[in-house]
Amino acid sequence: GAVVSQHPSWVICKSGTSVKIECRxxxxxxxxxxWYRQFPKQSLMLMATSNEGSKATYEQGVEKDKFxxxxxxxxxxTLTVTSAHPEDSSFYICSARVxxxxxxxxxPGTRLTVT
Amino acid sequence: DAKTxxxxxxxxxxxxxxxxxxxHSTISGNEYVYWYRQIHSQGPQYIxxxxxxxxxxxxxxxIITEDRKSSTxxxxxxxxxxxxxxYCIVRxxxxxxxxxIFGKGTTLSVSS
Numbered sequence: 001g002a003v004v005s006q007h008p009s010w011v012i013c014k015s016g017t018s019v020k021i022e023c024r025x026x027x028x029x030x031x032x033x034x035w036y037r038q039f040p041k042q043s044l045m046l047m048a049t050s051n052e053g054s055k056a057t058y059e060q061g062v063e064k065d066k067f068x069x070x071x072x073x074x075x076x077x078t079l080t081v082t083s084a085h086p087e088d089s090s091f092y093i094c095s096a097r098v099x100x101x102x103x104x105x106x107x108p109g110t111r112l113t114v115t
Numbered sequence: 116d117a118k119t120x121x122x123x124x125x126x127x128x129x130x131x132x133x134x135x136x137x138x139h140s141t142i143s144g145n146e147y148v149y150w151y152r153q154i155h156s157q158g159p160q161y162i163x164x165x166x167x168x169x170x171x172x173x174x175x176x177x178i179i180t181e182d183r184k185s186s187t188x189x190x191x192x193x194x195x196x197x198x199x200x201x202y203c204i205v206r207x208x209x210x211x212x213x214x215x216i217f218g219k220g221t222t223l224s225v226s227s
Contacts, residue, residue, distance in 0.1 A: 043200075043217045044217040049214055091156070095158070102208065103161065104161075104215055105161075106160070108157055108158045109157060109158045111156070
């Protein structure tokens, strides 16, 4: 089956610094990638949708200047949390789909802790 | 998307069948019922989906009522590794390019 990886699986950073999370489709080309975040004991919340070569579309309430998304290739999307603060601590999950395929494949998630 | 309603939590004994219900009374004719699960601190995992007929795969069975207003996911022989949050999602085929939207799901606890 289609595999999506994320790196790193967990990261701790200091408040005010930036951290980049990578999402890769390992055995398929992902025309669309999605980024979610999940706070403890809550469901997944969609942050943004990115299509390869286009600017990401952000959900209402998600700051596009704080959460920078780049989808420069068909196998890689990155989420950069800029000037991270403790309230950005969360579980970040990406997913990917192939054009024409209904299925959405999820990565294993990245645990971000901002101290 | 049609709204879904699931119980907050359920318990199941190991080795017994786990039957997880989902109500989707406003489902329209072209909307599919999807089930995903999320084991703690992992990404969601696809389980099964269906339109109107019952479906079965190596993981589970999906029973959809004739009026399509509700469905049941059946894990025939639950194991401890099936402890997870189970999400029932309804969406149409023309939403293939859009993201899955997750509700609160059902937390299934399987105990020995």
